[in-house]
Amino acid sequence: MHANYIAGHWVEGDGITRNINPSDTADVVGIYTQATLSQVDDAIAAAEAAAPAWGSTTALQRADMLDAIGTELIARKDELGRLLAREEGKTLAEATGEAWRAGTIFRFFAAEAVRLRGDRLPQLRPGVDVDITREPVGVVGLITPWNFPLAIPAWKIAPALAFGNTVVLKPADLVPGCAWALADIISRSGVPPGVFNLTMGRGAVVGQAILDDPRVAAISFTGSAATGKRIAEAAMRRLAKVQMEMGGKNPLVILDDADIERAVDCAVQGSFFSTGQRCTASSRLIVQRGIHDRFVAAMKARMASLRTDNALLPGTDIGPVVDARQLQQNEDYLRIGRDEGATLVQGGERLRRDTDGFYFSPALLTDCDNSMRVCREEIFGPVAAVIPVDSYEEALAVANDTEYGLSAGICTGSLKHATHFKRHAQVGLVTVNCPTAGADHHAAFGGRKGSSYGSREQGTYAAEFYTTVKTAYTAP
Ligand code: NAD
Numbered sequence: 001m002h003a004n005y006i007a008g009h010w011v012e013g014d015g016i017t018r019n020i021n022p023s024d025t026a027d028v029v030g031i032y033t034q035a036t037l038s039q040v041d042d043a044i045a046a047a048e049a050a051a052p053a054w055g056s057t058t059a060l061q062r063a064d065m066l067d068a069i070g071t072e073l074i075a076r077k078d079e080l081g082r083l084l085a086r087e088e089g090k091t092l093a094e095a096t097g098e099a100w101r102a103g104t105i106f107r108f109f110a111a112e113a114v115r116l117r118g119d120r121l122p123q124l125r126p127g128v129d130v131d132i133t134r135e136p137v138g139v140v141g142l143i144t145p146w147n148f149p150l151a152i153p154a155w156k157i158a159p160a161l162a163f164g165n166t167v168v169l170k171p172a173d174l175v176p177g178c179a180w181a182l183a184d185i186i187s188r189s190g191v192p193p194g195v196f197n198l199t200m201g202r203g204a205v206v207g208q209a210i211l212d213d214p215r216v217a218a219i220s221f222t223g224s225a226a227t228g229k230r231i232a233e234a235a236m237r238r239l240a241k242v243q244m245e246m247g248g249k250n251p252l253v254i255l256d257d258a259d260i261e262r263a264v265d266c267a268v269q270g271s272f273f274s275t276g277q278r279c280t281a282s283s284r285l286i287v288q289r290g291i292h293d294r295f296v297a298a299m300k301a302r303m304a305s306l307r308t309d310n311a312l313l314p315g316t317d318i319g320p321v322v323d324a325r326q327l328q329q330n331e332d333y334l335r336i337g338r339d340e341g342a343t344l345v346q347g348g349e350r351l352r353r354d355t356d357g358f359y360f361s362p363a364l365l366t367d368c369d370n371s372m373r374v375c376r377e378e379i380f381g382p383v384a385a386v387i388p389v390d391s392y393e394e395a396l397a398v399a400n401d402t403e404y405g406l407s408a409g410i411c412t413g414s415l416k417h418a419t420h421f422k423r424h425a426q427v428g429l430v431t432v433n434c435p436t437a438g439a440d441h442h443a444a445f446g447g448r449k450g451s452s453y454g455s456r457e458q459g460t461y462a463a464e465f466y467t468t469v470k471t472a473y474t475a476p
Contacts, residue, residue: 002032002176004200005183006039007046008193013039013201019177022089022320023310024355029087032176034201040168040209043197047139047166048215050194055136055164063110066162068189070106073099073154073182080150080181085311087177088149089319089358090274092312102154102182105441109158109462116163116463129474134467136164137241138217141210143170143203143231145223146322147277147380149178155441156220157182159462161196168197168216170207172223174322176200203227214238220457220465221245222279225378225404225450232453243454243465245279245446247378248406250436251399252282253421255392256290258411262433263291264298266411267384270435272306272362275319276382277326279451280407280429280437284368284375285386286395292388296366299386300346303362309353321358321381330360330381337374342385343367370398378404392417400426405448409436428452 003010015034021027035043073080081096088095119132142156153169160167171179183198199206210216211234218241221231228246235242252270254263270282287295311319321327327350334348348363362382368375374385389395392414399408409431410421418432428447429439439445444461446452455464 002030002180004033004035004039004043005187005196005198006043007197008187011039015201017173017176017200019087019175021086021357022322023086023312023357025357026355027086029083029177032180032200035199035206037205037209040199040206043168043199044139044210044213044215046194047168047197050192051136051138051166054166054192054195057164059113059116062162062164063113065190066106066110066113066158069185070103070110072185072189073103073106077103080178082312083181084150084178085319087175088146089311089322091316091319092314094274095311098148098151101441102150105151105154106158108441109162112159112460112463113162116467127475129476131472131474133470133472134163134463135470137466137468138165139168139215140165140218140220140466141168141170141216143207143210143219143221143223144172144179146172146174147274147279149175150182152222153179153182155458157186157196159466161191163463163466165466166195168199168210170199170201170203170210173200173202208234211235212238217241218465219243228453241465243457245452245457246450247380247404248279248281248447248451249284249376249378249402249404250280250282250407251284251286251402251409252436253395253399253408253410253412254285254287254291254295255395255410255412255414255417256288257413258291259413259433260291260294260298263295263411264302266409266433266435267299268302268306270409270437271384272303272318272382273437275321276362277322277380278437280439282409282436283379283384284370285384286389286398287386288392288395289388289390292386296345296364296386299364303346303364306362308351308359308361310355310357318362318382321360324358326381327358327360330363330379330383333374333377333379333381333383334363334365337365337368337372337385340372340374341367341369342372342374348383370401376402396421396424403450406451407431407436407447409434428456
C-alpha cells in the first residue's frame with residue numbers, strides 16, 4: 001500500500017486505488033491509498049503551520065533542496081520512465097523523456113529561486129523610497145491530470161517551493177504512482193515536514209476539499225474544461241488566487257507551399273504521439289486544397305508504418321489509450337464524425353496484442369468541416385480531422401474558429417504567412433514548421449479563451465502565480 005505524505009509522515013487513508021497498466025490490464029502497478037477528509041484537513045493544517053518558516057528560508061537553502069530533487073529525478077529517469085510508461089501508457093522513450101524533463105524543471109527552478117527580483121522605483125515624494133518585493137502566496141493547492149503524471153506535478157511543485165510556498169498536491173486518481181514516487185524523493189530532499197504534502201484520491205472528494213478550504217490561498221489546476229469551470233466557481237466564491245490550464249482543439253495549418261515531409265512529421269508527431277493524449281495535440285489539420293490529396297496519401301502511408309503496442313516494448317511508436325472509458329470515447333467520436341459526413345481513411349480500430357490492453361490505431365478523418373463535433377470538441381485520443389480550405393485567409397479563420405486557444409501551428413515556406421499567423425493565431429503557443437505539441441520548460445506555457453485562465457505556467461513567468469507583489473514606501 002502506498003500511503004499519503006502528510007506533515008512529514010506516511011499515512012494510510014480510507015479506500016484504495018488499484019493502478020492498472022493500460023498496456024497489460026493483468027499488471028497492477030501498485031495499490032494506492034485515498035485520503036480521508038480529515039487527512040486533507042491535516043495536510044492543509046501542516047502546510048499552513050510550515051509556511052512562515054519555509055517562507056523565511058534563504059533562496060539558497062531552497063535552491064539546494066530543489067536541486068537535490070531534480071538531480072535524483074534525472075539519475076533515476078530510466079526507472080521512473082518505466083513506472084510512468086506502465087501506469088499511463090506512453091512509450092518508454094516518451095516516459096523517460098518526461099522523467100528527465102521533470103528533473104530539469106526542478107533544477108531550473110532551483111536557479112529561479114535565487115534569481116527572483118524585486119524593483120526599486122524613483123521617489124515621487126521627497127525622502128520616500130519605493131520598493132517592490134515578491135512574497136510567497138502561502139499554501140497552494142495543486143490539482144493535476146493523468147496525461148503527464150510527472151512533468152505537470154513538477155512544473156507546479158518546483159516554482160511553488162522555489163518561491164517559498166507550501167504545497168498540498170492532489171494527483172489524478174488514474175496515475176498516482178509517479179506522484180507518489182515524486183513525494184518519496186521530496187521527503188528525502190531536506191524539505192521540512194509540512195512544506196510538501198501528498199493527498200491522493202478522487203477529485204470530487206479530495207480535490208474539492210482542497211478547493212473549498214479557506215487556508216489554501218491559491219489553486220493551480222490542470223485538467224478538462226468541464227472540471228475547470230467547477231474549480232473556477234469554487235475559487236471565485238472565496239476569492240482564492242487561481243490558475244487553470246484546460247483542454248485544446250489545436251489546429252495545424254498546412255499550406256500549399258509547405259515541405260510535405262516536414263508537414264507529415266509535424267502532423268504525425270503532434271496528433272498521435274503520446275497516443276494523442278496531450279492538451280496541445282493537433283486534432284484539426286487544416287490543409288490547403290493544392291496539397292490536400294498528396295498530404296492525406298503521405299499521412300496514410302506514415303500512419304500505416306506506426307507500431308501501436310505495449311508501451312514497454314522497444315519498437316512501439318504509439319502506446320495504448322489510458323483506460324477503457326477513453327477508448328470508448330475515441331470510438332464514439334469516430335462514429336459521430338462519420339454520422340456527420342466525415343470519412344475514416346486510416347486506423348481507428350481496436351487492436352489485439354500479446355497482452356490485454358486498450359490498443360487503438362491512430363485515426364485520420366477526412367472531408368471534415370469545422371462545424372462538426374469532431375472539430376469542435378476535445379477528443380483527447382489519437383484522432384485527427386482533416387479540414388480542406390482554399391486559402392491562407394480561410395485557414396486562419398478556421399484555426400481561430402474554436403472556443404479553445406492553447407496551441408496552433410503552421411507549415412509553410414512563406415515568411416509572410418508564418419509572420420502573419422504568429423501575430424493573428426488566437427492562442428498562447430504558436431509554432432511554425434514544428435508540431436503544436438512539445439514545449440520547453442524555460443518558456444511561458446498556457447493558452448487563451450476556453451483553454452486557460454490566470455497567469456502563465458513555467459519559465460520565469462511562473463513567478464506571477466507563485467508570488468504576490470508588495471509595494472513598500474519608506475521614509476528613513
Ligand atoms: P479532469 O478534469 O478529469 O481531472 C483533472 C484533475 O481534477 C484530477 O486530479 C481530478 O481528480 C481533479 N478533479 C476532478 N473533479 C474535481 C473537483 N470537483 N474538485 C477538485 N478537483 C477535481 O482531467 P483529466 O481527465 O485528468 O485530464 C485530461 C484533461 O486535461 C484534458 O482536457 C487535457 O486537455 C487537459 N490538460 C491540459 C493541459 C494544459 O496545460 N492546458 C495539460 C494536460 C492536460
